[in-house]
Amino acid sequence: MMTSDRTIPTITIVAALALVLGFVLPEWVLFLSNVAIGKALVVLGLLLLWRCGVVPFGQALFFAGGGYGVGLLGHYYGITDIFILTIVAAAVGGGLSALAGFLLARYRGIFFTMLSMAFSMILYGVLVKTEALGSTDGIGLKRITVLGWQPEEQFELAMYIYAVLLGMICAVLMHVYLQSVPGRLSEPIRGNEVRVEYMGMSVQRLMHINLIIAGIFAGLGGAVTAFSVGHIDPEMAYWTTSGGFVFITILAGTGSVLAPFLGAVIFEVIRTLAFSYVPDYWQIILGGALLLSIFFLPGGLWSLIAMAKGGKKNGLNY
């Protein structure tokens, strides 16, 4: 029997509440939220790949691609319009993942994981060594404009509104894709590729498409982060950045397109508090949180919500 799907109304309500909250939250919370949404967009793409049974440890490549696309366009061509820059970031993330996908789509397991990391470290090396790309110092972004208007005093709020709306659109699009025929067929790839092939679907092509989609989302995440931070540097492409995205995916779970947003917010809160109160030991706090999540919530934080709704115990919906 078909069951009613309330995901899209839920996304809309959550986004509306977040927008209302934006008008009362202090600037530093808005800034943290923007950074969290930037990460959540990357994790949204990771969720898709995770469901296919692959764990990329190089998603920072496309994240940095989006960020640098935004930064370089402003730096060299003076383009500051948020909509043009967003489209460029998506194109750069998608373009890079389309190229890497020709190779990545052929591999599974540890080979896929390490190959994706290798690609991101190549970009990191190029960024560090190239003066025109800002080298180790990176590049400062020009102030973003919205259709010619430059938000000055309300900059964080404007960026927050943009990030929430973009996050909402991306979550809805990902949900629609996951419910579509190719989206649903992506899940059983992890269980039986041979059967998928004999159902008339090319697994390699499907994986390539999913990699491109994840790359586009990572590029958008890079753009949101760059807009908010106002600076891009090679750290965006470093493997620890990719590790952070994997961390959030484990913490959040892959049971819903809303999980990455929940996971990214919790991750930023833990990191910020740990960094503020125990600056010398913040990594231990983060590592401890990850261990607790793996031991007690193997399906991630979303499994708590799934359990509350009477879903499967591990919060996985496949």
Place this chain on the structure above:
Amino acid sequence: MDSIIEITNLEKSFGSVVAARDINLKVSAGQVIGIIGANGAGKTTFVNMVTGYLKPSSGEIRYQGRDITGLAPEELTRIGLTRSFQIAQVFPALNTRDNVLMAVGATDKFRGRTRFLEPLSTPERYAKTARILEEYDLGSHALQIAGELPQGLRKLLDIAMAVASEPSVILLDEPTSGVSVSAKFETMDKIIGALKANEITALFVEHDMDIVARYADRVLAFVDGTIIADGTPDHVFSDIRVRELIVGEVIERAKADREEDNA
């Protein structure tokens, strides 16, 4: 009658080992063909080559007049030639209904019957899935997790998923292996009945000669990678080489199966 499949000089070698050689065959639409042979005779290699799982070393396979030699499984499925497996290939974490629903959705996708980003779960697809499940007597197991189904039902599910791709030809690799001796005829009744009702040409690999004699219009006997006898069941089973090289061995195997089943 025009041939739906025409195979010429098909050969497959793995290094110095020749697994299939000199296979020549014409299959007419609507036929049900039993493939017999001892273990290692080349039956599964033959099925794997025709269905794109293995690339032949030489030779040609034509389907509806088109050269399909070496085409990938997904391309063959799209043009109407598919298979089931000796070890049932299902999605073990999904329930029986969703397994078939996936196959129905994939078929709609490659036949261009879906709109961009249309959801998989539509009332039409659920209805079609329910029809297929009923046809293969899987309706009462619709919500059971496929990985927990008994072997016989998993084999039926495997075949139901293959049939969901609306093929003209299906190759079944040992459809009753793992099914208890007492349930073999019942299982084959369902499979062959459904295939005939849908006018699907079938080639099935089988070790049980009673099954072959009862369901096949034509029998191919494989020995050492090639076909040594081809004809009606009576004709092939009366061939002295078949009796010496295949039937004797499978009678022993059938006895062992029955003893295992009784135990």
